[in-house]
Amino acid sequence: GSSGSGDSSTDAATGGGDSGDLINVGFSQVGAESGWRAANTKSIQDTLTKDNGFDLKFSDAQQKQENQIQAIRSYIAQGVDYIAFSPVVESGWDAVLEEAKQANIPVILTDRAVDSEDKSLYVTFIGSDFVEEGKRIGEWVNDNVATEPINVVELQGTTGSAPAIDRKQGFEDATKGNPNVKIIASQTGNFTRAEGKTVMEGFLQANPDIDLVYAHNDDMALGAIEAIEAAGKKPGTDIKIVSIDGVKDGMQALADGKINYIVECNPLLGPDLADIIKTLHSGGTVEPRIVTHDDAFDQAAAKEALPTRQY
């Protein structure tokens, strides 16, 4: 792991106030629950370096909102210049964000949104649009697969999480008007490979004629591939697979023809975040919502893109 603590020579004792002309940034990450998240963390840690003029304080909330709130409070107490974080949940940030506002520390949201009414609590939100991702998948399915009636099974993300809700929503919005698309089963695979496989095995036992799998992320799609192969069918051919994320293993499977279509959800937010902070620091303004550029790949595009992918 190159993104460990070892290579960052930050002297913790100089945490407060101004240390030279470095910009103090406190970043609170959700956790490290997936490969996507690891890439996201790495991108941020690799960009906000001393060489680039940042002094990054990073903390991992272990998927707990209370830890994140605590970390943000601690950043306020330490007096950082900027706070950035990927909220675990959408709701419940008003109180701590108000504190940050009172302390005059600008807050930047990455990857996930908050649902505060008061938009002045944060400067900007940079990240993908989950509903849009689901929609793009749905549209591709409409155009490429659902030209005849198909049975779709859905592998949902963690119950109640924003990406799971939005990606389901987007897909349903896009395929609502298409009578050929029939979602015959939908279960949570918790965004993990193992559960993706388990649930897919169950689907295969219960339904003999599945045509398409819609997985909310690549990991569950990869798990589903294992299950389909174990049942003696060919993923990508007998049963088509579409998913979201575009992590390396997913792209590889796409290139190998086991997945049919992937909408990317770009984890490399580091450079964008650095740009925003630099802009703000020099007195500029930024848009309140910055949607990252997400590609979409079919099998041919994946073969082309694979050699140059960073993650």
Added chain:
Amino acid sequence: MATDQLTPTRPAGTATAQKTPRWRLDARYQPVLGTVVVLAVMLAVGGSRYENFLTGRVMANILINNSFLVVLAVGMTFVILTGGIDLSVGAVVALSGCISAWMFTHGWSAGITIPVCVLVGTLIGLIVGVMVHVFEIQPFIATLAAMFLARGLCYLVAPESIPITDPTIVKLSQTRWGTDDGLVITPSGVIALAVVAVAFVVLHYTRFGRTVYAIGGSEQSARLMGLPVARTKVLVYVISGTCAGLGGLLFAIFSRSGYSLTGVGMELDAIAAVVIGGTLLTGGSGFVLGSVLGVVVLGLIQTIITFQGTLSSWWTKIVIGALLLVFVVLQRLLVLRRR
């Protein structure tokens, strides 16, 4: 023999036990003392390593950020003192939060919502108590089932996170009393401290409290001694459930939202706090104030990690584990040495 003068002389035929010298600390307080000592060491180390560490604001934040955990740990102390365990508290926190958020969005007033979400915890505690006492299901399993149950109800009530905009809750979450340099206390903190105070009195100065300890010492003896074992056993789960309901309310105030996935693993934090505070999981020995210290220790570990600020996700986990290890081993060694 030279030792003669040291041996107390007593008339033959009197059964005496050796009296412990006054200056010796009662053995029961030793684990708590261990916690205090190691806590002081951690503060000293943290203060020397990090700037702004030993400030009022940071210390106040520990209570502000953990007021719900204090309440959970207090409830858990009751259960653990009887030799039981309550795994459902994390899920009950989520359920209570979800229900309060749901009620607020459906136009209920705070005057009704707040009691309801505390009572939800009471009700779950009562169900657990009945399962444990009447049906003799082991606490671990009864509370595990209650945990699934509460979590399942969460998904039904609030499949996605719901913000709370009720003015009372907003007010509660924004109020700060204290000095300008950050040494402040929130209403939640006051509630948590009040719960601690009440629990302290109940455990140490009421018959119910003493029965809790007696059951932890030996349930069979307590029953043969004619103590109200049944009532007490059900009550401790009701108390723990109520504390969890209240904890859920405090968490709702803390985060101003209800979300079905909050509090995953929070029961382990509560248990860890209680045990670090010197309470034996076998029951019968421990103090509610120790549990509060346990929460402070966990909060301090988190604080140290954020102050370090350079730990990657995995080093965070490893460091938490290592600090926990250092803590329990040191505490244990202190206790052993004093014996």
Added chain:
Amino acid sequence: MTTSPSAIPADQPAQPAASDRPPVVAMTGITVTFPGVKALDGVDLRLFPGEVHALMGENGAGKSTLIKALTGVYSIDAGTIVVDGTERTFTGPAQAQLAGISTVYQEVNLCDNLSVAENVMLGHEVRRAGLVDFRATRRAAREHLKALNLDIDPASTLSSHSLAVQQLVAICRAMVVDARVVILDEPTSSLDVDEVERLFAVVRDLRSRGVAILFVSHFLEQVYAISDRMTVLRNGTLVGEYRTADLPRVELVQKMIGRSLEVLEQLEEAPKRVVAERGDVQPYVQAIGLGRKGSIEPFDLDVYPGEVVGLAGLLGSGRTELARLLYGADRSDVGELRVDGQPTKLRTPRSALARRIVYSSESRKTEGIIGDLTVRENIVLGLQAERGWLRRIPQRKADEVVAQYVEQLGIRPANPDAIAGNLSGGNQQKVLLARWLATQPKLLLLDEPTRGIDVGAKAEIQRLVAELAEQGMAVVFISAELEEVLRLSHRIAVLRDRRKIGELTNGDDVTTDDVVDLIASGGQDA
């Protein structure tokens, strides 16, 4: 047979016959069954105000079960319980207590994590404004303890006291409530003469105040000294109800055991042991200045093969501690121990076991019986521990060993698959004894092996110890009954205040008084 008759003067019955008043408790046709055992079958019991009633029977006869059926610990399958003229079924001890029935159960049932004061007063604490007033509670506890002449710090933790003290505390607890019925299930099993005397003073006082007392003991001496009437049980059935004065001992024993036995004579007329010519045999175990800080001061002790060494002393004099050092259950911090001439460090019971030293603990509930295992598993446990886990004792060998000791010690029920924790107290003791005898030890440390054992079995165990010594085993024998120690031992080591103060060589001219004198003088002039 235990204490000299002069120690406890026989009473005049307080009331001529109690039957002119209605019984405060009348149990009729009580039947209690456990899976596989009919513990009680149609038993009657009547308790009158102002009488001491003895409940008699062998180990496992059903005495404790009858008591627990009365106080609602066990539910009864048939029969009626009438208290004060109304039929009652208690659902638990709490209810029985409310109805004025105060009970000391057989095994000490207290909470050893709490203080002495709390154990005495739990549920009856002195309260002010609804809150417990600890100072007043401790004061009240001290008063109650004083009634039994127990001068211990009420604030001390119960577990820091020896079993005997705990037993007294349990009795104290029963005296706290204003009870009309007091039940004492073997309260004297670990008490010495003085404690028993004090207890009896309290019992007599209660009787004079019209309280009915149910008393269980295997010491016939005590039973005859204190009781007015008695009910005898055998194998869960009622033998009869008698006036104590009408029933001579021999007849009582016969009624309990069901056949006439010479046990009494055997117990009373056993010849004194004398030290045989040792020749140049070396002691099997030799302690030289062995001691442990805070537990027992350095002592010297030799135990020769074929010899029984008795340990005499009052409660808490350190006999148990001494034995534990010899077994390695506690580690010594000074002195030397030689086993068979070899200097040895005993770090764990296992290392003692490897040198064929075994120790049967005085508290069988916490340190002896493995409650949920069967009788068979309990008996072979010692053997198995010695062989290690890998080489399991073959089923057939285990069965043989178990059958032999079940027969020899008269363990009842004679079912190797019975759960040991369900056995009656006395039978559990026999199982423990069997465990140690099965390992064929060279040194047997017996701490109160006859506690709670009925007359027949006690005679049997004493005979066994004597026989084992004759066959060359070294035995250290601890008992609260001086008579018993005197009868069995070749030599007697006397302890006081956790210090060995002297040693007596047994002989025809040695009496219990000599030992008592030695203890009283503190060894100064011995």
Added chain:
Amino acid sequence: MNLGAIARHRLFWPLVALVVLLVASALKSPAFLEVTVRDGHLFGGPVDILRRSSVLLLVALGMTLVIATRGIDLSVGAVMAIAGAVALSQIAASPDPGALSTVLLAMLTALAVALGIGVFNGFLVAVVGIQPIVATLIFMTAGRGIAMLITGGQITTVTSAPYKTIASGYWLGLPVAALIAALIFGATALLTRRTALGVLIESVGINPSASRLAGVRARTIIWTVYVICAAFACIAGFIKSSDIMAADSNNAGLFIELDAILAVVIGGTSLAGGKFSLTGTLVGSLVITTLTLSITILGIPVNAVSLFKALVVIAVCLLQSPVVQHRMRSRRRRAAPVPVEVPA
């Protein structure tokens, strides 16, 4: 044996739950209970259950022994993650991931690491005297961090035919994973019941101080069970990672300790220590695995999954409870009086 005695058996209700779940699944999806031969091996719902329960069974077996000594091991999930992480990163780094020797070496390394963790846990519990929940909580937290450290926070994916065999292979038409679990189940049963280990574990669990005085090496035994538990969790970790051919340090074995404890208790082993039943644990594992599988087959709505699980668990526990058992027995007795047996 008569019907009443069967109904009174402590595994009766768990078995009923198992059958009910299977029948419900079969009603919903009639093909579920069909076992067919496909590609030369058995295929179908029951085979799937066997294969899938292997992971839980292995973890629960170790947990049974730990629980029998009055302990508990929360670190099993983390050990699974570490096992997968060590084995797969070693295989991934080797020049020849497909070679049997590479795979074996990688597995041995992982096993050694797992044993180390077991020794550590056992040391904390048996020697230092820390309460098991807290002692193992340390590795529950730190272990996952270590696993992520090994994989650099990524999910390590490999292609290695021998390794894939562990979870997906078949031997004699049966899933290899199930065979491994069966083998270890048998070995554990032999180890505990043919030697005296089982009885000694029980005696330590029932009364530690009495056991010590009886000469039993209580400390060594407690230490040993934690090592065994870690070793079994490690093998479970192999199966889990082989199942997806990836080491997912974050999610491998997440919350499996709770399922394992549940399986042990449903199987009739008390958390208070003492008597344990390996067969019970087997049944418990099957019930829980079937429960998870049937959720998908029955098409339980996503939001109700937790509730469904809770209701099944509560139902089984209530039916198993002594009170309900007693009630039912006396009801039955009253309904049909049993004739008094006359000794011949």
